[in-house]
Amino acid sequence: MATAAARPASRAKGLETAERVRKAALRRFAQAGYAAVSMREIATDVGVRPGALYNHFPTKQDILKDLMLTHMAELLGAWAALENSSSMDPLERFVRFHIRYHLERADEVFISYMELRNLEPDNFETVETERRRYEAVLTSILEDGLADGRYAVDDPKVATRAIIAMLTGIPTWYREGGGLSEKEVEDLYLTMVQKAVAPGSKPSRTETG
Template sequence: MARTTGSRADITGPLVRQAARGLFARHGYAAVTMRQIAAAVGVQAGTLYAYTPDKQGLLAGLLIEHMDLLLAAWDDRPGDPPLVRLERFARFHIAYSLDHPDEVFLSYMELRSLTPENHAAVTALRRRYEDALTAILRDGARAGVMRVADARLTAMALIAMLTGVTNWFRQGGRLDRTAVADHYWGLVRGAVGAG
């Protein structure tokens, strides 16, 4: 099919990803059709295939892009004290999650919708992020400033707790983002025995 009059690759491609991200997050991957994505962008359904091989490729691309951006944004400083690094991680994760709620939601809820190959690619990226926190926890335990029986398990639990903020936080609510991050940092400190 021909490109819709007035559409441009540098504009339409990002619009396709944005529309798919929003629709997948609101309705679920399985419930969304390529026609719905095309309608949201204002192009013919066939036009989407200039930007993605199929709906599965679109989902995988969104999840991989999210993890790539997350990993690029995270800045660990291994020379800093472990508790400083842990606080930086906690505050970073909360801020990033609140800035990208649809991406975070898809990353957790639609991982199951990926083909085995795409699932492996996304989980490899997720593992790199989890490993970053695991390294901080191991360093803290070695330095005697954290009590962590299983660094990997603790990392997974902390990430799940921190990510949960996207389920309930609302801008303009009782707590602002800074207060939420402060409270969560207290919870993280307690979880690793750093009270």
């Protein structure tokens, strides 16, 4: 047999509990904030006594770390899986991906920029590095379009931050069944982003193209 690290399918109880801890902590952290959530509350959600949590995570900090590192890795992984799989325009692909992903994983996203300050320096640095890698994706798309004249932005890095802030704000107000479908939101934002980076002389009253 292989080492003990690989678990037989029947030995799933422990992993199940660890996963339930993650889920409960995720929900609670997103709702009340890391510092305002007690291990006792998480334990209650999981249906276990507080001490039992320490069979799965060494400290409360490690739960937060796990959630944030996992989220960043999955975000980059999800993009990597999509990056070369479509013939869609890269900017459109990125905008639609970002909106979709951030609406699907609202809690993870919320925690990952809300609880940064509660991370120990090492883990903070790791998350920041990944975040910069993600931003670099969009910057690179803008630079490509800039090089062949499809886009016109004065500063691709500033434009990247502006666009990502704009898109990341969506989950703070969008609610399902609120009159706009997810697709409609994607289209609205895509249009604004495309116009914001499009060449087109000075705004105000110049004619199009």
